[in-house]
Amino acid sequence: MRKMWLTAALLVCVSVQAQESAKVRLGTLAPRGTSWHKSLLEMGEKWRAAQGPGSAFIVYTDGSQGGEADMVRRMRVGQLNAALLSVVGLSEIDDSASVLQKMPMVFRSWDELDFLREKLRPRLEQRFFDKGFVVLFWGDAGWVRFFSKEAALHPADYRRMKVFTWAGDNPQVDIMKALGYQPVVLEISDILPGLQTGMINMVPSTPFYALVGQFYGHAPYMLDMNWVPIVGAVVITRKAWEGMTPAAQKALREAADVAGTQLRAISRRENEEAVEAMKKRGLKVQPITPEIEAEWRAMAERAYPLIRGKMVPAELFDEVQQLLQEYRAGQARVPR
Template sequence: MKSLFPPALNPNLNPSPLPAWSRIKIRITSRSFAAGAALLLLGALAAEAAAPVKIRLATLAPKDTSPHKSLQQMGESWRKATGDQVQLTIFTDGTMGGEADMVRRMRIGQIQAAMLTVPGLTQIEDSVGGLQFLPMMFRSLDEFDYVFEKLRPGLEKKFRDKGFEVLSWGDLGWVRLFSRQPGRRIDDYRKMKVFVWSGDARSADVMRALRVNPVPAEQTDVLPGLQTGLFDMVPSVPIYALAGQFYGPASHMLEINWVPLVGATIVSKKSWDATPADKRPVLMQAAAEAGKQVRAQGRKESDEAVAAMVKRGLKVIKPTPEDIADWVRFADEAHPTIRGKLISAEMFDQIAKLVKEYRAQAK
């Protein structure tokens, strides 16, 4: 039986091949689509490559102090060196929380970098605590510098292994003891409530080892805490005491070399690796210069801050050699409690060895 459909419309017959001009058109269209997709992909990749690396950095440093200004200069150097491809935003005055909060924020990507002191740094690497959790260990800043430079390469490797790049190190000189009542020897301070940073369990344990009563609080609580009697004494570098106006209620400062206030500026390795590889040496150099500036300016400004606070009523108590010997003796007695518990025995012994080595050379 013949089909009722004409050949061109008969569904039972194989369709006739497309005319040649149609096949050419399809091939051209396919190629055009592929080329367009490739161009779009390349454009997206180029846009991604051109997107600036944005680094949010937090610090407890007060606004307009030398640490803050050094970070600003570092950020400007980064911007110029990379043609705006690395952009730094700085959050001062603990606006991102305490140092433990800053480390937590870095780990979850809310911020990418921080300028931290040792209590914050130990949230990442315990061994760095040896630089600041040994009261009266160092007699001079030259002695501290010698010990630190010997330890620095090993510490930086430990941070790198834990996912952080150390951009620079710095310090602000000696921590002094600011108190509401005058004090000269350790027994005077055992009657006082002493501020320690909230989350800084090691500093609190060091105070307990010295049989002093620690009271944890945030930096923003220092001034009102002193005013209300929440605590009676604050260990602080003079530049922070001046900026925070601690010298008002805590109008007595014992001039002893308690511990150096050591810090480092660190960045997550993920963010660091996102910066242009060919620019990293320049970025690192700018960061190192910032660290040197913090150290030089911080030590100088600490002395200037004391003079400024004296004009505003601060009373400086200068300990006698006998007073200092009393402090050293009690600190030495606390070392067995600190060694192997608050600071690893290996790090403690290494520091003690380097201190002894420096003093032997200095004779």
């Protein structure tokens, strides 16, 4: 009788584990109804069809599972098993991803970012795999531009402002202070209340997110300069990945490749459209001259020694600089 009870208990445990492996719970800060949300649902539906009966792919939008650091913690304890994260969240897993986002004014075009990402992708994904996560696809969400309550053009103009800084990005706080700026650490969900109450008066943001989050109504001046790209990825825990059928893994890989390609194109277009939409509603775009751009580039370069080895692994920082030099030299030789 005792043996029979033990066998029954074992079967129950196996059944529960199988049910859990047939559920993907994915967290994201992306708002419900956006292109990101829709693409994640489409990707999940293709996986669910391959995984079979009883499977479910649940997407928690709008930061309902907390900030990005919270979502990483939830994945580690099994409350979530996947997430769409920016580099801020990805760096909670492995700091190598920071090389794609945390080097201001290093990338001059999407072509340069695409080139670097594909060059480094196998190594980055192996580092995440070694930490217990599988990268499904890489995406980006536009160039960060500066939205402020007051008109501003020069680096010095922003030193008197209270600047939103993403919670969990402590090295960035230290660097901003070292350069004479006033960072205010908040979760992304607190940006609008922070602008409304005066807690902050400058927000580095992509145009699309400034439109969706309604930041531009309280920070109606946008500096027309590409600071850094917002880069992200969808990751899933190895435990969840290895609990899937081979057919489901294949379907998810294929769907993720399609979603990544589509979303990169869509998000780049949507950001340009967002600028035009906000201009119609009162956004004042602050164009910069080559001289002002040179001021910003000089300031960014002063930050590089503080970034190298602290926010971005030193060997990757150096490699990116070298690869970009080679890429630009090659582009310069291409007949126009």
